[in-house]
Amino acid sequence: MSELKYPIYLDYAATTPVDPRVAEEMMGCLTMDGNFGNAASRSHTFGWNAEAAIDKARGHVADLLNADPREIIWTSGATESDNLAIKGTAHFNRKKGKHIITSKTEHKAVLDSCRQLEREGFEVSYLTPEDSGLLDLEKLKAEIRDDTILVSIMHVNNEVGVIQDIEAIGEITRERGVLFHCDAAQSAGKVPIDLEKLKVDLMSFSAHKIYGPKGIGALYVRRKPRVRLEAQMHGGGHERGMRSGTLATHQIVGMGAAFRIAKEEMVEENARLMKLRNRLWNGLKDIEEVYLNGDLEQRVPGNMNISFNFVEGESLIMALKDMAVSSGSACTSASLEPSYVLRALGREDELAHSSIRFSLGRFTTTENVDFVVKTVRGKVDKLRALSPLWDMYKEGIDLSTVEWAAH
Amino acid sequence: MAYSVKVLDHYENPRNVGTFDKDDLSIGTGMVGAPACGDVMKLQIKVSDNGVIEDAKFKTYGCGSAIASSSLLTEWVKGKTLEEATQIKNSEIAEELALPPVKIHCSVLAEDAIKAAIADYQKKSEA
16 A cells, blocks of 8 residues: 555646646756747747747647647636637627626636626626536527527536536537637546547637646637637737747647547546545435535546535535545635535525535545545544534434524 | 635534424524524523522534534533523624634624523423
C-alpha cells in the first residue's frame, strides 16, 4: 500500500495539479536557453520557434476536439472565453436580434456575462433544468424566438457533473439559425467532443481543469458556417483580431500538452475513475437519508455531489479536514444562500445546505476512496448525534411542518 | 477560512451535548434558527428551585462556529441565575471565540437560544 498524504485532494472540479509531463514541457519555454520568444516576432528564430511551439499546441487542442487548428483562439481561461463568446457574438449580431437563452445552472461566467448584456438592453431567458440537472429540450425549443441570436448551455455542470445533450441542442439551434455557445471547461478530456459532428458554434475551454496550468484557455470559433464576433480585448490584432495580447508560450505549450495527454489517456482514465466513483458511492449510499444530486448515468466519472440530510455542509467539511472537498453550496454563511445549482434542481434548502462535492481525478487512488468512505461515515454519525434535526427526524417529525424562527 | 483555536476546540470536543426531557417542569427549551438558513440551535437548561441554572445541554445543526457558540454557552450559563444568564451578550461569545464578521450571526443565534430557553422555563413555571 502506498503511503497516504493528507489532506487527500478531492476537488479536481475546482482545479487540478499540473501533470509533471506538462510542467516539464512548460519549463522549456521560459529561460534564455529555452523557447522564450515572442511568437509575433517575425524577424528572428526566437519568434519563429515560439510560433512553431504554439502552432503545435494549437494542433493538440484541435485534435482532442476534432476541430481545425484555425478555429482555436487562445484566451486566459474559460471565464474569458465565455465572456468573449457571449458578449462578442451578442454585440456583433445586435442588429439581428437581442434575445439570448441560457440556463439557471450555468457557471457564473456565463450568467454574469448575460446579466451585463441585460443591462445593455438584451433580453435573456433562463431555463430551469429538470430535477436530474438535465434540460428538457422541448422547453428550450419553446423559448426560441425570431429575435433569438444565441443559446449558451454548458456541456458538463461544475457542481453536479451532469452531461447535457449538446448534440441535440446543436440540431435545434442550427435549424433555427441561432448560434450555440457551449462552456466545455468541465468536459474537455472527460467526455468525447467531436466538433465535426456537433453543431456547436462556440466552445469554451480551460487548461487547469485537465492537468494544465491556470491562466490559459481557448475559445473554439467555428469557420464553417463562419461565426463572427466583436473582440473584447483590443491591441496588436493577435488571434485573427479576436483576442489581442502577446501569446504566453509556456502556458500555451502546457495547455497543448495537457490536451494531448487527455486524448491519449481519456478512455483508460475514465474507466478507472468510474470504478473509483462507484466504489465511493457504493460505500456511502446505504447511509440513511443520503441523496445523490444530479443524474447518475448522464454524468462525468469524476463527480459525486452528495447531500447528507440533517448535517450542515460546512461543519461536515470542517470534520473532513483530512480531505479537500467543497460544499456544493456557496456557503459563505454571510449570504445564507445555498447553491443556486442545487436549488435549480429542485433540492430543498436543507438538502442544498447539506451537500458535498467529491471530485476525483488522475491522482486519486483506491486507498484514498476507502479512507474517504470510512471517514465520512464516522463524521456523519458524529454530526448527526449533535443535530437536533436528526433527533426530530428520528421522532417522526416532518420538518417541513415545523414553524421555524427564521433569522 | 481559518477557524480560531477555541472554535476548533469546541467543535472537536463539544461540551454538554445532549437532551433533557422537555416536558419536565425544571427544564427550559429554546430552539432557534431554521434548516433553510443552515442553522438550528436547541438549548436546554435545568433550573433549580431557587432559580439557578444547574445544568445545560445543546444540540446544533450548523457550521463549526454555530456548534462552538452553543457549546460555549452551555458552559457559561451553568451556575448562573436566570437573571444573569439573560445578560449574556452575543458580542461576548463572538469575542471569546474570535468569530469573523461572517460568523457573528452564530453568536446572535446562541443569545437568542438562551433567551428562548429561559422564556420557555418561565412560561412553564407560571402555568
